[in-house]
Amino acid sequence: MKPHFLPLLFMAAAALQSCGNGNAASGIPEQTSIPVRLMPLTSSASAASIPVSGTFTTDDEVLLSFKTGGIIQRIAVKEGDAIRRGQTVAMLNPVEIDAQVQQARLAFEKATRDHxxxxxxxxxxxxxxxxxxxxxxxxxxxxxxxxxxxxNRNHSVITAPRNGFVLRKLAEEGQLVQPGTPVLQTNGAASGNWLLRAAVSNKAWAAIKANDKASVEIESVPGKTFSGTVARRSEGVDPASGAFRIDIRITGEKPANIAFGMFGKAVVQTSGNAAPAGWAIPYDALLDGDGSSGYVFVTNNGKTAHKVKVTVAGMEKDHVLISQGLENAGQLIIAGSAYLRDSSRIHIIQ
Known part of the structure; x- marks a missing residue:
């Protein structure tokens, strides 16, 4: 009977070997767990106080220029002068433009007679x-x-468009200027329409919304705080500074001792309900990043890893800002992610 049992023994041995190498292709036995490190996830959606600093300006700055070219005959104001709407602030030598007007008038009179x-x-x-x-x-x-x-004759004279102040004088009397060359820079500061323009980081920009309240301090008015609101925020990075920009408008009492370019500080009170949920995670935890999306591994029970897709809101010096994808995650895997697959078994190391 031995010859009858030999084929059965060989078949059983082959079956056992096949079962033992079920995960050989993956290189990781089925029962092996991957050591990982975890980080608790805390959303940044709560209200916060964000300090900012910047300089004061107005939203009605304008560069004044002549419609036609010519020689500047007179500039009637100096830097820092207060101006009123309709006031003449500069004029060209009128000889050439007056001659052009007279030529056009004579041509019109002749055409009228011919008609x-x-x-x-x-x-x-x-x-x-x-x-x-x-x-x-x-x-x-x-x-x-x-x-x-x-x-053209009427616009060879510059008049102030509104009440305000002369910020800069960009040309001199006797200078030959081309059409559109800036001569004076003015603003409407006389109306008290002041803005604190501040540069903020990606994370602060994401948290700050229009109409958020702010308390403003001015160096020229020590010991006093003015109320303000966020009037606007930029929708792109300032290429000069590499930061985002917000404008805080002073409301209520207007400060008296303030000038264009003066330094100021403010604390913006963000509204948690208005700010989107966000998470700051290490760079190493983000996998397969592609533009505004990527993947991370998370765990809710400390035993199994799950791969989830996330939306990248921005990047800071030492972490990535995530806006969506981690709402239902308990802890983030920040070390060992390179060896994980979805539903891999894990064990936590310190």
Whole structure:
């Protein structure tokens, strides 16, 4: 009977060997757990106080210039002068532009006479309808040229667009300037429309929303705090500073001793309900990053790892800001992620 049992023994041995190497392709036995390190996840959605600093400005700064080119005859203001709406602040030498206006006026008067003469000849059946229409067209073209010359003449004088102050004087009397060359920079600071313009980090920008309350301190008014609100926040990074920008408008009592470019500080009170949930995680925990998305491993029971997709909101110096994907996660795996797959067994190390 031995010959009958030998094939059965070989088949059983092959079956046992096959079962023992079920996970050989993966290189990790089924019962092996991966050592990992964990980090508790804490959302940043709660309200917070964010300190910021910046300089004061207004949202109505304007560079004043002439419509036409020429030689500056007079600049009637100096830097720091208060100005009122409609006040003449600079003018060009009017000789050239006045001559252009006079030429356009004479051309219009001649075209008007030619049109009247053509009208009389047409009434006497001497001139044709085409000749009369051509004379009417020439008269209208001369009228528009006169309007253009008069418009340029009016804009060879700069008047203040609103009440405010002269911030900078960018040209001098006797200087030849081209059309559109800035001559003066002004703002409407006389109306008290002050803004504290501050640069903030990615994380602070994500937490701060429009209309968030702020308390503002000004160096020229020591010991006093002014109320303000976030008027706006930039939707892109300032290429000069590499940071985001927010504007805080002073509300309530207006400060008296304040000037353009003066340094100020503020504390913004963010509203937790308005701010989106967010998490700051180490760079090493983010896998397969692609633009604004990536993957991380998390665990809820400390025994099994799960791979979840997350949305990247920004990056700071030493961590990544996540805006979505970790709502239902208990702990984040920050070490050992490279050896994990979804549903891998893990054990925690300190």
């Amino acid at each position: 009247q003469r053509a009208q009389n000849l047409y009434n006497d059946s001497v001139a044709t309808l085409e000749q009369l229409q051509n004379a009417a067209t020439a008269m209208e073209m001369a009228r528009q040229q006169l309007n253009t010359a008069q418009f």
